[in-house]
Amino acid sequence: EVQLVESGGTVVQIGGSLRLSCTASGFTFDDYTMHWVRQAPGKGLEWVSLISWDASYSYYAGSVTGRFTISRDNSNKSLYLQMSSLTPEDTAIYYCAKDRSGFGFDSWGPGTLVTVSS
Amino acid sequence: EVVLTQSPLTLSVSPGERATLSCRASQSVARDLAWYQQKPGQAPRLLIYAASTRATGIPARFSGSGSGTEFTLTISSLQSEDFGIYYCQQYNNWPPYTFGQGTKLEIK
Numbered sequence: 419e420v421q422l423v424e425s426g427g428t429v430v431q432i433g434g435s436l437r438l439s440c441t442a443s444g445f446t447f448d449d450y451t452m453h454w455v456r457q458a459p460g461k462g463l464e465w466v467s468l469i470s471w472d473a474s475y476s477y478y479a480g481s482v483t484g485r486f487t488i489s490r491d492n493s494n495k496s497l498y499l500q501m502s503s504l505t506p507e508d509t510a511i512y513y514c515a516k517d518r519s520g521f522g523f524d525s526w527g528p529g530t531l532v533t534v535s536s
Numbered sequence: 537e538v539v540l541t542q543s544p545l546t547l548s549v550s551p552g553e554r555a556t557l558s559c560r561a562s563q564s565v566a567r568d569l570a571w572y573q574q575k576p577g578q579a580p581r582l583l584i585y586a587a588s589t590r591a592t593g594i595p596a597r598f599s600g601s602g603s604g605t606e607f608t609l610t611i612s613s614l615q616s617e618d619f620g621i622y623y624c625q626q627y628n629n630w631p632p633y634t635f636g637q638g639t640k641l642e643i644k
Contacts, residue, residue, distance in 0.1 A: 463572075465635070522625065524582045
């Protein structure tokens, strides 16, 4: 069974930094592109970033470019999101999601809540 | 950036009836469209990909259709467990991947 579990969410001050982690199991992690998607309280889904299976390329939403960095450690089946210069607009549940080989996101973690506050 | 517009924003349907949800893209996405269901407090779940292919374990009452800029998700006979918010997503023109704003499906 595919499992994704995020961690690292907490309350952080405006301008602060935070690193989220996602641990994967139940599938061959290094075969798949992985994503971060976020959801602000009461709002819709916003794609944040992706990283290819071998970390050879990554992409970001315009709202986080230059502030967030995605990475992965295939040996530990882990995905990361380093976030900096956080603003209240970054407050959201952050989900990691597995790419269905170019056909949507077929597995999601339960999410981790990041709250940016003064 | 491809903008996806879903309609209606809220839909109230009685059990056993048909529910039809729409998603319109600002430019053609071919058939590179997925549908997700999200229940309160849960992560989204993939229902449909490639516009019309059901994901693993998704009941046959869920069907998708469309191509280009117009897409539809149909739930043929609504069950009580089908309430939630439904999102469409395009993966034709990325980055960014984009989602619609969601349709809230209520059980009447």
